[in-house]
Amino acid sequence: MLPERQAFVESVGLRINVVEWGDPDGFPVVLCHGMFDHALGFAVVAPILAERFRVVAIDARGHGDSDWADAYNWPLDILDIVHVLEWIDRPCFVVGHSKGGGQATDAASSAPDRVRKVVNIDGFGPPPLAESQEPTPERFREFLKARHSAAEVKSWRSYQDFEQLVERRGSQNPRLNADWLRFFAYHGAREVDGEWCWKSDPHMAFTFGPWRPEWIAPGYRALQVPMLAITGSEPDTWGPLPAEILDPRLAMIRDVRRVTIDGAGHFVHMEKPRETAKAILEFLAA
């Protein structure tokens, strides 16, 4: 279902697009999508939540209908979420998927006065870096080379046929039906000169820095509100993390409840929206 309202929230000089479902006076639930997704990835689960709440879904900077930035890093994404929480100006529940789950968690830690509970849908970070992923000077040279040519990179690869773009996304979401994929792709892409390309900013791929997955678990200690940790039961193109990695991370959270959604992979809320919404609603009501 398409959103009922839309607004732009100013954050660090960028316009952050937010879309809403449900009673504007209801208790707010803020939704944060994952890398290269967009707010309407919640278009099935959001209306179910909106039967009880005001639901506000964010297009992260560089995604969907939010502005592109000149560069990207994690803390500024968190700050954008905090600015949306300030714009709502009431205590909120925050829900995030994948990268958005990690960011929803960090936003809850950064603005504890504005967040009452957090739901993290398979956003517990990558496994420890493989040797081939270590931030070495050799890989820094690759980053510099990419930055050098960045001015020439205007968009992601474009597709002559919209169905090709849908098919490409379908390879990442093998459990989603064609109609859903077309809806998601239609709202996440734009037509330029007769060709289709994703709205997201290709410059988001050009990052380099010292960040390590080992920093995730200590960061969870700062979370002062309860978390619902949702994972799918099925292996996928990304996640879920094996128990020997996920369990020690979640053990750092003082108040965490865990739910596994049967039959879902990484994109739990897209593949099993009703089951996901039921788990979220039970947690928020508790």
Next chain:
Amino acid sequence: MIELVHGRVRLALTERNSATSGLPLLLLHELGATSDSWGDGRDPAIVWDGPVFALDFSGHGSSGPVRGGAYTPELLAGDADAALRHIGTAAIAGLGVGAYVALLLAGGRPDSVPAALLGPGRGLLGGGAVPDPARTKLAFAREKPAVEGYSPDPRVAFLDFDIRPSEYAEVFAEAASHLILLEDDGERPPWWTAVRPTSASVSGGLGEGLRCLAERCRA
């Protein structure tokens, strides 16, 4: 002034003398400064026997801002790399955040940077060696209202909060051709301490540091 482009940001590079021969020197300023406010009054162009260039980092001086404020040392190293592409092989002298950027670039481009001088100044410390949620909150609190004293983009102040782990600095120091640390009694961050074993040290101020850098480049 020479105009460069890095990503979507326009950068200003200034030639500080008219030398046409000798090894070029690239100056990287401290946080919140500009290419005009370099050092303690001793213009490196006087003591350096070769062309001297000074870069305005993005968000500083005559260079454009980074839209959205995601300033990181690695991004500033991309600024300096754009300058190196224009200049060619060059020694680097960096102060404050410019020193950390000089370390990254000397490690990332050892074939283009025969030696680098790292000196103290604003932005040297960053946000510490390990993440600290309290500092993240402080960074966010300082975003509104905009921090005084940094222009034209006050959001360069985020460079006071990025994490600079010791082991990360060590691998760049080990890859660099030659590093010289300008020492004094001031505070030094863990990353600086970590690169000491693989670096030379000099005291006596910027002029002495530049003489040491020039000697090293002649050797």
